[in-house]
Amino acid sequence: MLRRSALALSLTLAVAAVLPLQAQAQAAKKDLVIGATAGSNYDQLKFGVVPLLEKKGYKVKLVEFNDYVQPNLALAQGSLDANFFQHLVYLKKFAADQKLDIVELVQGPIAPLGVYSKNRKSLAEAKEGDRVTLPNDPSNLARALVLLEQNKLVVLKPGIDPLRATEKDLADNPRKLKFIPLEAAQLPRSLGDTEYAIINGNFAISSGLKLTEAVALEKTPDHYLNVVAVKRADKDTPWAKDLVEVYRSNDFKAVVDAKFQGYAKPSFLQ
Numbered sequence: 001m002l003r004r005s006a007l008a009l010s011l012t013l014a015v016a017a018v019l020p021l022q023a024q025a026q027a028a029k030k031d032l033v034i035g036a037t038a039g040s041n042y043d044q045l046k047f048g049v050v051p052l053l054e055k056k057g058y059k060v061k062l063v064e065f066n067d068y069v070q071p072n073l074a075l076a077q078g079s080l081d082a083n084f085f086q087h088l089v090y091l092k093k094f095a096a097d098q099k100l101d102i103v104e105l106v107q108g109p110i111a112p113l114g115v116y117s118k119n120r121k122s123l124a125e126a127k128e129g130d131r132v133t134l135p136n137d138p139s140n141l142a143r144a145l146v147l148l149e150q151n152k153l154v155v156l157k158p159g160i161d162p163l164r165a166t167e168k169d170l171a172d173n174p175r176k177l178k179f180i181p182l183e184a185a186q187l188p189r190s191l192g193d194t195e196y197a198i199i200n201g202n203f204a205i206s207s208g209l210k211l212t213e214a215v216a217l218e219k220t221p222d223h224y225l226n227v228v229a230v231k232r233a234d235k236d237t238p239w240a241k242d243l244v245e246v247y248r249s250n251d252f253k254a255v256v257d258a259k260f261q262g263y264a265k266p267s268f269l270q
Contacts, residue, residue: 029239035063035071037085038185039206040111040260041226045084048255052246058239066185068094068137075229076100082234082243084108085202087224089163090139101232106244107266109256110226111201113143114214115151116188119195122215123151128175130195136181141166144198147218153177163223201263211262220264 032053036042042064050060063080065071071083072094086094088104095102115123120130134144142165148154155172156165167179182190187199188207201211211217218224228247234240246252253269 029237030057031059031061032081032239032243033061033063033079035065035074035080035083035085037065037068037071037202039202039204040263041085041202044109044256044260047259048252049084049243049246052249052251053242056242056246058242068184072098072100072102072229075102075231078231081239082228082230084226084228086226086229087139088227089143089223090137091227091229093139102229103232103235105228105230105235105240106247107222108226108228108247109260109263109265109269110220110224111205111211111260111263112214112217112220113140113147113198113200113224114204114209114211114218115147115196115198115216116191116204116209116213117196117215118191120215123148123153123196126153126175126177126195129178130175131178131180131193132196132198133180133182133187133190133194134198135184135187135200137184138166139163140184140200141181143218143224145170147198147216148177150218151216222266225264225266 034045036045042062045062050062053060065085068086068090071080071085074080075083082105087110091104120126135141142163145154145156145165146162149156153175154170154177156162157169157171160169180194184200185203187197188203188209191197199209228243230240248268256263256265256269
């Protein structure tokens with residue numbers, strides 16, 4: 001019994017000794033790894049965030065992703081310190097579904113969701129049976145349907161949560177549009193095969209499309225602005241606070257205004 005008590009005490013003391021060391025390591029942390037999806041999200045980090053962090057003494061490595069799954073898994077597993085690619089609705093659902101303890105740190109700009117077409121000059125030209133590709137992840141699928149409703153092409157059932165809407169929640173689809181859900185990164189490639197493609201802004205830009213080429217762009221609400229995500233345990237670390245400071249700085253605002261015109265922005269960057 002005495003040996004067990006002594007062992008338990010030793011383990012407790014060892015853990016107690018390690019925790020302050022971990023806190024000190026986080027306080028002194030100057031090497032950061034940040035992930036983003038290809039296109040405008042990665043470019044915002046490259047041109048707007050990394051130079052400002054480097055001025056604060058950080059060494060930053062950027063990692064580029066081409067899907068909406070791996071960046072959060074990499075963050076939760078510790079190979080990333082932060083990521084920047086998703087809106088808050090997606091972050092909360094993904095974290096809940098995958099049981100990940102990752103949270104929002106600060107909002108940032110996002111390229112608006114847009115409807116693009118090589119065969120139609122406007123949504124008013126939509127014909128019966130036109131094919132529409134759209135994101136297959138639930139939060140962006142709902143976002144795409146709301147965009148179509150705003151442009152009077154479909155009607156959602158009364159009382160449906162617009163953040164969770166699916167094709168089954170349509171009350172009316174007068175032109176009998178055919179919806180084809182695809183992984184977001186694949187949407188630009190579908191343009192030649194369908195009448196319309198509803199494409200997330202970062203993937204539209206990374207594929208060479210311009211926001212001005214869209215036949216319709218969403219009026220992005222705040223809950224669809226991009227967020228920087230971190231592990232909950234890191235949210236109050238000195239480096240995380242420095243990252244927030246960079247996003248809220250006039251220097252970052254100047255980069256956004258110069259290089260990312262037409263993007264939806266949080267109020268502190270207006």
